[in-house]
Amino acid sequence: MAGSTNKEEFINYGYKCTGNHPHRPNSLNVRCESREIYPSQRGASNIYFPVIRSAISIPPWTNPLYMLLDEHYSKILEFRSFQIENPEKLIFDRYFAEKYTWQEFDKALKNRDGNIREFVEIKEMEYKALIHHADEDYKKDYKFFKTFEEEIPAYLKRYFSRIIKVERLREVMVLQGFMRIDPPEPEVDTLDKMVKLTRPKDNWLPGVEINGEGIFIEFNREVIDKWLKKQSVNKLSNEFKAAFKAYADGKGWINAKERDAKYVLLHTFSHLMIKEMSLLSGYSSAAIKERIYSSDTMSGILLYTGSSDKDGSLGGLVELGNNDNFKLLLKSVLENALLCTTDPHCTNIYIDVDTLNGSACHSCSMVSETACENGNRLLDRSLIVPLDGKEENSYFKDLVEELCEIQV
Numbered sequence: 001m002a003g004s005t006n007k008e009e010f011i012n013y014g015y016k017c018t019g020n021h022p023h024r025p026n027s028l029n030v031r032c033e034s035r036e037i038y039p040s041q042r043g044a045s046n047i048y049f050p051v052i053r054s055a056i057s058i059p060p061w062t063n064p065l066y067m068l069l070d071e072h073y074s075k076i077l078e079f080r081s082f083q084i085e086n087p088e089k090l091i092f093d094r095y096f097a098e099k100y101t102w103q104e105f106d107k108a109l110k111n112r113d114g115n116i117r118e119f120v121e122i123k124e125m126e127y128k129a130l131i132h133h134a135d136e137d138y139k140k141d142y143k144f145f146k147t148f149e150e151e152i153p154a155y156l157k158r159y160f161s162r163i164i165k166v167e168r169l170r171e172v173m174v175l176q177g178f179m180r181i182d183p184p185e186p187e188v189d190t191l192d193k194m195v196k197l198t199r200p201k202d203n204w205l206p207g208v209e210i211n212g213e214g215i216f217i218e219f220n221r222e223v224i225d226k227w228l229k230k231q232s233v234n235k236l237s238n239e240f241k242a243a244f245k246a247y248a249d250g251k252g253w254i255n256a257k258e259r260d261a262k263y264v265l266l267h268t269f270s271h272l273m274i275k276e277m278s279l280l281s282g283y284s285s286a287a288i289k290e291r292i293y294s295s296d297t298m299s300g301i302l303l304y305t306g307s308s309d310k311d312g313s314l315g316g317l318v319e320l321g322n323n324d325n326f327k328l329l330l331k332s333v334l335e336n337a338l339l340c341t342t343d344p345h346c347t348n349i350y351i352d353v354d355t356l357n358g359s360a361c362h363s364c365s366m367v368s369e370t371a372c373e374n375g376n377r378l379l380d381r382s383l384i385v386p387l388d389g390k391e392e393n394s395y396f397k398d399l400v401e402e403l404c405e406i407q408v
Contacts, residue, residue, distance in 0.1 A: 162218040165321035214304025237261035281316030340364035
């Protein structure tokens with residue numbers, strides 16, 4: 001078997017892909033002449049990558065009105081296709097009139113008709129619900145969405161705007177299909193490269209609901225914007241943008257969202273938190289998942305239980321949001337990020353064009369693939385803590401000195 005899966009060894013034979021796809025029995029074979037083929041072991045982990053889309057259940061979508069509408073929405077579409085006169089009124093009179101007004105039903109139906117098609121738009125709605133969790137519109141349903149905001153200590157207000165304990169949440173995960181060789185990116189359109197699980201005429205996908213808990217941390221947007229303007233950080237940010245664009249173009253990804261130093265900061269901090277939380281919360285690191293909210297209007301992370309074999313009610317993550325526990329957690333995160341067992345090699349990594357990572361490796365920053373939303377790409381702990389020769393890049397440089405009592 002030695003060398004049998006080596007691409008360089010196999011190319012010499014001149015074999016070409018026949019275009020046969022066992023998972024596409026009804027598709028014609030299209031011979032591929034542009035790329036060489038090479039063998040891979042049947043049990044290799046890169047043979048199949050699931051394409052999963054997920055959303056956190058938030059008001060108003062958790063409202064009983066919306067759930068009832070989902071039950072009968074297919075009938076509305078069917079009546080519309082038959083051009084039945086005023087189908088919405090027929091459905092309303094039969095199923096909704098006893099409990100809801102026409103205005104409530106009409107508003108919910110317009111929202112349902114609008115659809116939420118992009119993963120980015122879903123995240124924007126989740127972010128809005130999290131930061132406005134105290135508003136009346138978001139306090140109507142405690143069954144799937146219950147939050148409590150901690151008052152941020154004075155020494156942390158420079159870095160964070162909010163720390164919200166999400167005592168109850170529900171994640172809905174849907175399997176769209178799978179990809180081969182290259183893992184998908186959560187906010188990139190991969191439909192043209194994905195093997196779909198359902199036929200074009202089907203309007204369903206397999207899914208699962210997961211109940212859990214978590215912590216939402218919003219970074220101080222003004223401080224991040226000021227940090228991004230620093231010469232060294234701005235230079236690094238532009239290089240991350242260019243590296244990710246080249247990576248996405250090489251993969252043929254469509255509509256790849258920009259990835260700058262802000263995203264790398266949030267993503268790396270999320271990973272470091274997951275590694276520490278797993279030691280204190282009662283959950284394994286594979287059972288804690290992340291959602292990164294990064295854009296011109298968003299700057300936060302949600303760390304939550306995301307394993308279907310856990311009931312999500314242990315309370316371990318929520319308790320870490322208490323001020324005293326969070327202080328100890330953050331102190332451990334910063335102290336452990338300062339050193340890596342592979343240093344000085346890890347510290348000296350700049351930007352790896354294959355992994356898109358800076359100073360990050362499996363020993364310090366990477367977590368289980370099931371926990372990471374981006375395939376362990378775009379990580380750099382030099383943006384979190386001051387590393388040798390990269391001190392000015394650190395967002396938490398002053399906090400390391402104050403909280404960890406380490407002079408940089």
